[in-house]
Structures are given as C-alpha cells and as structure tokens.
Amino acid sequence: MGLLCLRESHPLVVYATESVRRGFVEHNVLYRTLQRFPGQVTWRTLPIGGEVELSKGGGGPSGLSVQALAVPGKVPLHLEGLESAPGDGDNVGLRIREHGSGRVLVYLSAVGRLTREVISAAERADCLFFDGTFWSEDELRELGASEKRAGDMAHLPIGGEGGSLAALGGLRTPRRIYIHLNNTNPVLREDSPERATIEGAGWQIARDGMELTL
Numbered sequence: 001m002g003l004l005c006l007r008e009s010h011p012l013v014v015y016a017t018e019s020v021r022r023g024f025v026e027h028n029v030l031y032r033t034l035q036r037f038p039g040q041v042t043w044r045t046l047p048i049g050g051e052v053e054l055s056k057g058g059g060g061p062s063g064l065s066v067q068a069l070a071v072p073g074k075v076p077l078h079l080e081g082l083e084s085a086p087g088d089g090d091n092v093g094l095r096i097r098e099h100g101s102g103r104v105l106v107y108l109s110a111v112g113r114l115t116r117e118v119i120s121a122a123e124r125a126d127c128l129f130f131d132g133t134f135w136s137e138d139e140l141r142e143l144g145a146s147e148k149r150a151g152d153m154a155h156l157p158i159g160g161e162g163g164s165l166a167a168l169g170g171l172r173t174p175r176r177i178y179i180h181l182n183n184t185n186p187v188l189r190e191d192s193p194e195r196a197t198i199e200g201a202g203w204q205i206a207r208d209g210m211e212l213t214l
Contacts, residue, residue, distance in 0.1 A: 012041045013055075017048065017068055017089030023076060048088055051097070067095040069121055072112035074154035091154065095121055103214040105129070109180040112154035114167055125173050126214050132178025132205070135159045135185050135194050143184055158187065159194065165201055175214070179206040 012034065016024070021043050025031050034041050046052055046068040054062040073091025093108035106125035110133075111118060122128050133155040140146040150157045157163045158178065168176075178198065181187065186194040187205055195205065 013044065014041060015044045015046050015052065015054070015066060017046050017092055019087050019089035020076075020092070021045070023090070046092070048092070051095075063099050065097045065099065067097075069093040069095055069106075069108075069117065071108060071110065071118060072115060072154070073110055074112065093118070093121065095125075098214070101214070103127075105214065107179075110154060111156045111164070112151070113156055114164070119168070122168060122171060122173060127175035127177070127212065128171070128173045129177050129179045129206070130164060130168070131155055132158055132164075132181045132185065132187065134182055135187060136163075139182075139184050145184060158185075158198065165198060165203070169201065175204070175212065176202060177204045177206050177212075181205070 014021075025043075044052070046066065048068050048070050051065045051067045054064045054066055056062050068089070069092055070088040071091050071093045076090065091110055091112070093106065093111075096105045096107065097103070103126040104124065105127045106121050107129045108118065108122070109129065109131055111131040122130070133153075134140075134150040134157045136142075136159050137150045137157050139150065139157070140148055156167075158165050160166070178187065186192045187198055189195060198205070
C-alpha cells in the first residue's frame with residue numbers, strides 16, 4: 001500500500017494509485033472520519049511508472065514530482081479476505097524528484113522481494129529509504145510473538161544471505177537508510193552487533209525527528 005498525503009490547511013490532498021484509493025475508501029469504515037464534509041479530502045491518481053507533479057495545498061507548484069513504483073508485496077491487511085492477490089498498484093514505492101536540483105529520493109517501506117525495477121530505482125537515487133522491518137526471516141517466531149515469518153508479511157529481512165543488506169551491497173547510492181523498523185528488530189539497539197553490521201556497510205537507521213538535506 002502507498003499513500004502520499006499533503007496537508008497545508010484543513011483540506012487533505014492524497015496521492016495514491018487507483019487500487020489503493022478504492023481499497024482505502026470502499027473497505028475502510030474509518031475513512032468516514034476524513035470525509036465529514038464535501039472537499040475535505042481530494043484524491044489524485046498516481047499511475048504506475050508515470051511522474052506526477054505535486055502541488056501545494058493552494059494549488060501552486062511544489063517543485064516536486066512523484067512516481068509510483070510497483071513493488072512485490074501482499075494484499076493490505078484491511079483487504080485480507082476480500083481480495084485474493086495483490087495487483088501492481090496495491091503495494092508501491094515512491095520516487096520523489098526535486099525539480100531545481102534534480103535530486104531523487106526513493107521510498108520503499110514494504111518490499112517482499114527484490115526485482116530489477118526495484119534495484120534500478122535504488123541505484124539511481126541520491127537517497128534511499130528501504131524496508132528494514134525485520135532483521136531475520138524468523139524474528140517473530142523466535143521471540144514467540146507470532147507464527148508469521150517476514151516473507152509471509154511481504155517484508156524482505158535485512159540480514160542473512162538473501163537479505164537486503166547483502167543483496168544491495170553493491171549500491172553506490174550516497175544515503176541509504178533503513179525505515180519501517182519493527183520493535184523486535186535488534187538494529188534498534190545502538191550497541192547490538194546487527195547495528196554495527198549495517199553501519200559498517202554504510203547504512204543508517206531512521207530515527208524520530210530525523211532530517212536530512214540532499
């Protein structure tokens with residue numbers, strides 16, 4: 001699932017693929033709290049692969065463009081039992097480009113597996129935010145927190161031979177940051193060997209209030 005929300009005043013502007021919009025609006029009773037009066041929410045469609053210019057709340061240009069990237073994933077939790085298989089627009093990453101400098105940030109918070117398209121987007125980014133939900137495939141099971149594995153939840157773990165750290169080891173992207181970290185992930189502990197491993201490989205761990213300049 002991928003939603004990009006811009007809010008500069010009371011009305012809310014949401015950029016999303018059509019399948020994400022439909023699933024969120026038609027199958028989510030909580031959405032009614034965001035749609036209490038006409039015009040409170042404006043939806044703008046993100047076509048897969050097409051770049052869309054973002055506007056400010058007043059309609060003026062923001063200087064940013066966004067492109068939705070289809071990413072291997074699963075049916076969103078709120079649609080489980082209603083849909084059998086995810087479509088291309090159900091799980092997306094975002095490629096955000098700043099017009100003035102041409103610099104690019106790629107945001108991939110949920111990645112079930114790596115594809116050529118995902119790797120290509122990561123390679124061409126000035127900054128990469130990547131799925132760091134779990135360190136290992138059986139992290140939850142080993143802690144007794146759940147019987148689900150990382151793959152069951154469409155998250156590529158960081159560690160291991162098939163993990164993202166090894167698979168993306170050849171990236172020359174200047175800034176590489178793991179995001180969307182589950183509270184069971186040992187990289188959250190600054191003194192853990194897992195944290196030392198990812199920092200030694202040139203990656204960072206996102207933190208609350210983090211700011212960066214590209």
